[in-house]
Amino acid sequence: MATKFFLLLILLSHVASSLSEGCHPQDKKALLQIKKELNNPSLLSSWKPHTNCCDSSWYGVICAPSNNRVYSILFESNDDLAFPFPPSIGNLPTLENILIYNLPHLTGSISHSITKLTHLKSLTISKTGLSGPIPNFIGKLKNLTFLDLSENRLSGTLPPHLFHLPNFEAMYLQNNKLTGSIPSSFARLNSLVVDLSHNRLEGDASMFFGIAKKTETIDLSWNMLAFDMGGLEFPEKLKHLDVSHNRVYGNLPEVVKNLEWLDVSYNRLCGEIPKGGILQALGMSSFSHNRCLCGSPLPSCK
Known part of the structure; x- marks a missing residue:
């Protein structure tokens, strides 16, 4: 019995080790930097350095089971969080979906770093304090199919090169x-x-x-x-x-x-x-x- 218990402990230790190492180091580094740029909000208290970012315990992070790379992130809160758009989002190269919703104190403009997200398909930044013009560089996201920038404080004119996108399906820019x-x-x-x-x-x-x-x-x-x-x-x-x-x-x-x-x-x-x-x-x-x-x-x- 003692031998079986010892073998079980060894097995569990290997499982725990594989879970802790399941998150790609580059993705974990980027996520922790995003947390820092957001002033370490309580919303992201589950983002802990010594845990697996692909574990479901990391709020708003979804990884692809095939390669454990982050492909979706979600920020949604009723808290009075005040921070700029985190530029380190651009350091998640396999990201396909971004959803930032109901953060009225998110300030500034969309970071140019998102142009590095060549796999991005869906971008939602809605009900925030995002301001300034809609950046022309969104048109560089050639795989983008869904854009929701509704209910922000965006101003200025519509950029002429915004929608030279071959697979574009939906555009929500209302209430700006x-x-x-x-x-x-x-x-x-x-x-x-x-x-x-x-x-x-x-x-x-x-x-x-x-x-x-x-x-x-x-x-x-x-x-x-x-x-x-x-x-x-x-x-x-x-x-x-x-x-x-x-x-x-x-x-x-x-x-x-x-x-x-x-x-x-x-x-x-x-x-x-x-x-x-x-x-x-x-x-x-x-x-x-x-x-x-x-x-x-x-x-x-x-």
């Missing part, structure tokens, strides 16, 4: 302080979701429309955009469209009958609302406060 016109280069964007709502953008936004595009949701509401609605061709898969609280003019094309949701209120539209689909069931609020829009569910045209 973005200004100016939308670059014509955004016509190349062929994502499933576009949300630029609640900013201060102006001018044309027709580049997001087109029958060949794959877009399913477009939300441009609460801006100062002005374009002719009647001259647009809608993406075949478009289901949700919100252009409310803008300066959109023209008439509503017949194709809006194919949508599952529509809000064009508070614009400068005219003409009769097409009949069919869900349009009449949407109610007056989806069409109200336009220059001369008429027909059910608004009062009839004279």
